[in-house]
Amino acid sequence: xxxxxxxxxxxxxxxxxxxxxxxxxxxxxxxxxxxxxxxxxxxxxxxxxxxxxxxxxxxxxxxxxxxxxxxxxxxxxxxxxxxxxxxxxxxxxxxxxxxxxxxxxxxxxxxxxxxxxxxxxxxxxxxxxxxxxxxxxxxxxxxxxxxxxxxxxxxxxxxxxxxxxxxxxxxxxxxxxxxxxxxxxx
Numbered sequence: 525x526x527x528x529x530x531x532x533x534x535x536x537x538x539x540x541x542x543x544x545x546x547x548x549x550x551x552x553x554x555x556x557x558x559x560x561x562x563x564x565x566x567x568x569x570x571x572x573x574x575x576x577x578x579x580x581x582x583x584x585x586x587x588x589x590x591x592x593x594x595x596x597x598x599x600x601x602x603x604x605x606x607x608x609x610x611x612x613x614x615x616x617x618x619x620x621x622x623x624x625x626x627x628x629x630x631x632x633x634x635x636x637x638x639x640x641x642x643x644x645x646x647x648x649x650x651x652x653x654x655x656x657x658x659x660x661x662x663x664x665x666x667x668x669x670x671x672x673x674x675x676x677x678x679x680x681x682x683x684x685x686x687x688x689x690x691x692x693x694x695x696x697x698x699x700x701x702x703x704x705x706x707x708x709x710x
Contacts, residue, residue, distance in 0.1 A: 648683060
């Protein structure tokens with residue numbers, strides 16, 4: 525039974541039935557038989573086993589907008605330090621700072637609330653920067669300005685909500701590192 529389900533057997537049976545049907549349905553003309561070399565195979569359609577859908581585009585293209593004419597120069601934005609190398613350096617500093625802050629409370633054995641609060645703040649900043657980069661990449665301000673603006677406001681709201689929730693968890697409950705330590709030992 526399992527040998528029947530092999531894709532190669534399904535293809536062979538399908539092409540064999542097509543050959544039988546094609547011999548009865550249409551006979552090639554003598555001219556095409558004469559022009560085709562004897563070693564050339566009979567053209568047949570390729571069959572993929574277990575595929576029921578056609579190939580379709582994943583997403584439609586975003587709306588296109590052309591500004592200016594061919595002879596106008598491209599507008600170059602003014603350079604700002606917030607979007608240049610300082611921004612990149614700040615991202616790397618936050619990412620590198622997370623490594624010792626995640627290991628230190630458990631390696632040293634002390635659960636300090638200041639270290640816990642610093643870890644939570646850096647996690648919030650790190651996630652905000654990452655999601656902001658995704659929004660900038662996938663929803664360009666120039667092409668979809670309304671979706672870009674809505675996404676940025678949703679990100680800001682989510683970041684503030686996460687910050688308030690972590691602050692409340694740090695001050696009114698056991699804190700993130702203590703929770704991880706208890707879960708680890710459970």
